Amino acid sequence: MGPEIAWLILLLPLFSFLIISLVVRPFFNNQPKVAGYITIAAIGGAFLLSVWALTAVIGAKEHTLGVSQFGWIKIGTLELKLGFTIDSLTAVMLVVVTGVSTLIQIYSLGYMHGDPGYPRYFAFMSLFTASMLGLVMASNLIMVYFFWEGVGLCSYLLIGFWFQRPSAANAAKKAFIVTRLGDFGFLIAILFLVTGYNTVDIAELQHMALAGTLGGVALTVAAIGVFCGAAGKSAQFPLHVWLPDAMEGPTPVSALIHAATMVAAGVYLVARMFPIFASSETAITTVAIIGGITSLMAATMGLVMNDYKRIVAYSTISQLGYMMLGLGVGGYVAGVFHLMNHAFF
8 A cells, every 4th residue: 555545545536526516516416315325435535545544554654654745835944845744643543534424425415415505515515524634644743733724614615505694693603703712723833833843753753752852841842832722623621612602603613513423633733743742841741731621520510501502512622621620640542542542323
């Protein structure tokens, strides 16, 4: 298995989005189920490739398949590359994202039957899955941020899918604005690393943190900035307020995006940058404290809810808090295992 397979895992759902948007919606609008079948075939194919990637990683030396890199932008001494990394964490996340997404697309065939926005729904779902896969595989923070915002855009489009309902439109705007607050901190961290250390390559930053080249206040500032973005996406206190309202979208959207995959992106990012967080006592303690507060607070708020989807939303926030708490106390394997466990249940 070569690096080109990694590109195919991303490109299959991306092509599905383009085909549905440019071909199915204009020319086959009277046969909307075609959109569903194309989406299932593309994401199902990505799932099979992800399982292949996982088995390859298990058998590979140091459980890493290497990095596929292409030159992108060069500004002075800063060189940005387009590239993907497939290691044990990436491989597990690929199987989780594509596996859960495939099951939910199959369920959506029946759930969305008769909806006038049927092809639009599957186009957005394909774009979301592509963005999430790109986020998981990206080898540098610029690429992570690009796909990070793509996931946020798809969340906005799918929460407000029934935009004729004022509650859905308002929930979509709320989710988009609140998560942007956290993303601002993430963006500052990226700019800080570019200007101060001339790199955004994740493997290089991890090596610098372990070697002590990136340390002290600079390391803490970068880690806290990254955690701000993670807190927004993973609905950590005090940026948790958008998730219960996000349940205004179709139920399969709530299941895929706001319970299983997108909200786990913040937990994944902390796990991906774990050596950097672990090198700063302030940063790792912050992750643990915020995770603990979120877990307890959301569970108690869920106790007084009487809307079933809101109960599930607060349960999700609480479980995400557990994951962050696990990572914050050094339980890397426990945090990532619970991410996978929660995505499926």
